[in-house]
Amino acid sequence: MKKIIFIIILIILFSTVVSARERLYVYEPVKFNYVGAVKTGEWYWCRSTGARIIWTWNSVPNIPDVFYVEYTLLQTNGINGGSGFDSNIKAELIVEGQKIERKLIGYTKPPVTHYEKPQPIFTTTAKKVKKKIAKGVLKMENTFRPVYDHDSKGIGYEAHGYVMFDVPKVYLEDLKKYQFYIIIYWPPLDNEYHFAANANLKPMLVFKK
Amino acid sequence: MPGRKILGFVVLLIIFQVLLFPELIIYKADTFSAYSTSEYSGWYWCDNKDAYLEWYWFPIRNLPEIFYINFHLKMSNKVDGGGSGFSSQEMVAILLTGEMDEKVLKRSIFRVYNPFPVKFTGDSEGLGQDVYGSVEFQVDEKEVKILRNEGLRIRLIWPPLDNRNVFSASESVKPVLAFVR
Numbered sequence: 371m372k373k374i375i376f377i378i379i380l381i382i383l384f385s386t387v388v389s390a391r392e393r394l395y396v397y398e399p400v401k402f403n404y405v406g407a408v409k410t411g412e413w414y415w416c417r418s419t420g421a422r423i424i425w426t427w428n429s430v431p432n433i434p435d436v437f438y439v440e441y442t443l444l445q446t447n448g449i450n451g452g453s454g455f456d457s458n459i460k461a462e463l464i465v466e467g468q469k470i471e472r473k474l475i476g477y478t479k480p481p482v483t484h485y486e487k488p489q490p491i492f493t494t495t496a497k498k499v500k501k502k503i504a505k506g507v508l509k510m511e512n513t514f515r516p517v518y519d520h521d522s523k524g525i526g527y528e529a530h531g532y533v534m535f536d537v538p539k540v541y542l543e544d545l546k547k548y549q550f551y552i553i554i555y556w557p558p559l560d561n562e563y564h565f566a567a568n569a570n571l572k573p574m575l576v577f578k579k
Numbered sequence: 580m581p582g583r584k585i586l587g588f589v590v591l592l593i594i595f596q597v598l599l600f601p602e603l604i605i606y607k608a609d610t611f612s613a614y615s616t617s618e619y620s621g622w623y624w625c626d627n628k629d630a631y632l633e634w635y636w637f638p639i640r641n642l643p644e645i646f647y648i649n650f651h652l653k654m655s656n657k658v659d660g661g662g663s664g665f666s667s668q669e670m671v672a673i674l675l676t677g678e679m680d681e682k683v684l685k686r687s688i689f690r691v692y693n694p695f696p697v698k699f700t701g702d703s704e705g706l707g708q709d710v711y712g713s714v715e716f717q718v719d720e721k722e723v724k725i726l727r728n729e730g731l732r733i734r735l736i737w738p739p740l741d742n743r744n745v746f747s748a749s750e751s752v753k754p755v756l757a758f759v760r
Contacts, residue, residue: 394697453603515649530711
C-alpha cells in the first residue's frame with residue numbers, strides 16, 4: 371500500500387515538473403506571396419489550377435520535428451458562392467536558403483624578415499539550398515450554418531483549420547538554419563471549392579516544448 | 580419592339596430566379612447580457628453554475644421553423660491564466676421567448692470547434708481560445724408564431740455537458756441568426 375502511494379506521488383511530481391517546464395511557442399510568417407490568385411479587396415482568391423498561397427518564415431532555432439500551422443481562410447463553392455463550405459487543402463513545406471561553403475586552396479608564404487606561420491587561404495561559395503521536406507493536409511472547417519449553395523454575398527465564408535507537419539529528422543537542421551515556406555494549393559484534395567487568404571491575417575506556426 | 584421583349588424576358592428571368600432560389604437571411608443579435616460572469620478585456624467568462632450568457636433578437640416577422648445561431652466564443656481551462664486548444668462537443672443552448680419571460684421553448688446541444696492545434700494547460704496569454712460553432716433550433720408552427728411576435732432569446736449555460744471548460748462572449752462579437760427562405 372505504501373509503495374502504491376509512493377508511486378502515485380512520484381507520478382504527480384513528475385507530471386507537475388514536466389508541465390511546469392513546457393512552454394507554448396508561436397511564430398508568425400515574415401512574407402506573403404501568391405501565384406495565380408485573383409485579388410478581391412484584401413483577399414487573394416485561388417480558383418484555378420496552379421493557383422497557390424505562399425507564406426515564408428524565418429528559421430526557427432528551437433523547432434521540433436512535429437509542429438502545426440493554423441490558418442484562417444475564406445471558402446465558398448464558386449464565384450459569388452454560398453455559405454458553410456470547407457475542404458482539405460494540399461500543403462507543402464519547402465526550405466530555401468544559401469549554404470556558405472569554404473574551401474582551402476593554399477597557404478600564404480611566410481615573410482623573409484621574420485618568422486610567421488603561413489596562413490590558410492579559403493575561397494567561399496554560396497550554394498543555393500532548396501528542398502521539399504514535408505507534405506501535409508490543411509483541414510479547414512467552416513461551422514457556419516445553414517449550408518447555402520447560392521450567392522450568400524460573402525456571409526458564412528470564414529473557415530479555420532490547421533496542418534500538421536512531421537519533418538524527417540535529417541531535415542530538421544535545415545529548418546533551424548534557413549528560411550522556409552509553406553505553399554497551399556488549389557484545387558483542394560476533396561472538392562473544387564474556392565479559397566482565399568488575406569496578407570494581414572497571418573497563419574501561426576505553433577508547438578509546445 | 581425587340582427592346583420590350585428583352586426587358587420582359589429579363590424581368591421574367593429575375594422573377595423565376597427569386598422563386599426558384601430561396602435567399603440566405605441573417606440577423607445579428609440586438610442585445611447582450613451576461614450573468615454571474617467574470618469580465619476580462621471585454622469578454623464575459625462563465626465558470627460557475629449561476630453563470631450564463633444571453634442574447635435577444637427583436638421580433639423577426641419572417642422567422643421560419645428551422646433556424647441556426649452561429650457563435651464565435653472563447654473557451655479555456657480556467658478564466659485567469661487559462662490555456663489554448665480547448666473545445667466542447669456538448670455546449671447547452673436554451674431558446675426562450677420574448678425579452679424577459681422565463682418560458683423555455685427548446686434546449687439544444689451543439690459543438691464548438693477550436694482550430695488551435697496545441698492543447699496547452701499553462702497560461703497561453705489569450706492565444707488559441709477562439710471557438711466557433713452553430714446550433715440548430717427547430718420549432719413548431721405554434722411556437723414560431725410566439726417567436727415572431729415576442730422575439731427570441733438564446734441562453735448559453737455553464738458547464739458544457741462533456742467537460743468543465745470555461746467559455747466567454749464579447750458584446751462586440753455578436754452571434755448571427757441565419758436561415759434560408
